[in-house]
Amino acid sequence: MTTEEHTARAMVEAVGIGRDFTVAEGRFPRRVKRVVPAVRSIDLTVRPGEIVACLGPNGAGKSSTMKMLTGILSPTRGSLRVAGLEPSRRRTTLARRIGVVFGQRTGLWWDLPLRDSLELTRHLYRVPAAEHAHRYAELTELLELGPFLSTPVRQLSLGQRMRGDLTAALLHNPRLLVLDEPTIGLDVVSKATIRSFLARLNREEGTTILLTTHDLGDVERLCERVVVIDRGSVAFDGGLDGLRARDPGSDIETVVAGLYRDGAARP
C-alpha cells in the first residue's frame, strides 16, 4: 500500500497509543521510580475533512496525545499514523504536511514583526513565492491581519497573536490542522472570528481539523464529532447529538461534566 492510499483513508489513525512517564519520588536516599501512564490507550481515527474536538479535564492526557500526533513525544505503545506517516520517526516530513498551533505559546518569533515572522515561515516551509503571495493575501484578509503586520509579535494582543499563529500554520496549505486550545483566554469577539474562520477553512478547502478545548462553545459551533478523553482513555467518541442524547434533560456542559465524573469513578 502506498502512502497516498493510506492518507486518503485516514488523516489520523491511532490504535491503542499510550505514553508512560517515569517519575522519581521521595528524597534522595529513598528515591523510588514509578511509572505513570499519562495516556493509557487511545483509539482515534480522523477521516479527511472532519472537524474533531478533544475534550477532557486537565491532566486527562489531551496535550500528551496531541504531542504524540505531532511527533514531539513518541508513544510508549500502540501504533500511530498521521497524514500517512509515523510521527515520531518522520517528524520533520510530517511538519511539512500538517499545521500545528499551541494556544498557550506562540509559533511566531517573539521579537520579529508579524510580517517578518510570516515571511520566515514561508522560507522554512519552502512555499514557492507565487503560491505564497496568493495564500498570504487571502489569509491576511480573512483574519484581518493588515493593521498589525508591522507590529513585533510580543506587542500583539492575544487575539491578534492567535490569528497570526493560525496564518503561520496555514501558509503551507496543510491538509491537517492540529490546534491545542486555540481559543484559550480569548474574548468573545476573537473567539467568534477564529471559529468562523476555522469553519470556513474546513468547508471551503476541506482542511481536516483536530482541536483540543475546554470551551464547549467551540464544540457546538464547529464540530460534528467529539472525543472525550478522561484518565488517558477515550470516554466518549461520537456526534454532538449522541453526547446530548446521553442525558436528554440537561445541557451539554452537564453531560460532559458527568462524563468526567464517570471517569473519576472508574478504578
Next chain:
Amino acid sequence: MADPIAPRRVPHLVPRPVQDYARLAWTWTRTAFQYPAGLALMTTGVVLSVVAEFGAVLVVFWRAGELAGFSMAEGMVVYGLAAAAFGTADLLMGNVERLGERIRSGELDTMLVRPVSPLVQMATDDFSPRRLGKILPALGILAAGLWWAAPEWTAGKALVFAVLMVSGVVICASVWLVGACLQFFVADAREAANSVTYGGQALTEYPLAVYGQGIVRAVTFTVPLAFVSWQPVLYVLDRPDPTGLPDALRFAGPAVAVLAAAVAALAWRTGLRHYRSTGS
C-alpha cells in the same frame, strides 16, 4: 513516489540545514540592526571584555617575562587562537546553552513542529553580530602575535594552520553542544556545563604547559580543548611539546574535531529521544 500533499521539492545545491541556518541568522541580524544603539552598546561591551581578558594575559607575561618557555608574542598567538575559536563557536552555536530555558517555556515544542532541525533553530535564535566584537579583536591579536613571533611560513604550513583553526572551532562548538545536551537530563546543568565551556576557554588562553602534566593530559584526551589553541600553536611555532606528549598529536586536530562532532551529534540525538516535553 506520487505524494499529493508533500510540497514540491525545490532543487538545491546547499544542504537544507545550511540554507535554513543562513535564513534564520540573516533574519536575526536584520532585527539586531533595527536597534543600532543597542547593538553598538552590546558590541562595545563584548570588545571591552576581550580587552580586559587580554590585558590580564599581557600583565602576566609582562611580569613573568615568559611562561613555560613561551614569550609574550607567542602568548599572544595562544590567546588570539583560543579567543577567536571560542568566539566563532559562540557566534555559531552559543545559543544552544539556553536549551533548558526553551524546554521549560515549551519553545522547544514549537521548534519541533517546524520542518527545520531544532538544533539549527536553537543555534540561530537571537543570532547577533555583536559576537564579532570578540572574534575580530581576537583575530587582530593573533595576527599581531604571529607577526611578532615571526615563524617561518610556507603555503603548506598556512593551509595546515587554517585547517587546525577550523578544527578548533568545531571542537569548541561540540564541547558546547554536549554541555547543552546535559540540560535534557538535568534541568540546571547549564552552570555545570559552563565550567567546561567558559572555564575551558580561560584555560586555553595560556600556554598549556604552565598547568602541569595532569591538566594537559586531561584537556588533550578527555575534553579535547588542547587542540583548540595549544597544539596548533606548537605546530605553527615549530616547537617540540614541552609536556612530553608526542609531536604528531598536533596533526590530530581535524580527527579530534570529527570525533567531537560525532559525540555531540550523538548527545543531541539521545537527548532529543529522551525529551518528554512539559505539562500542558
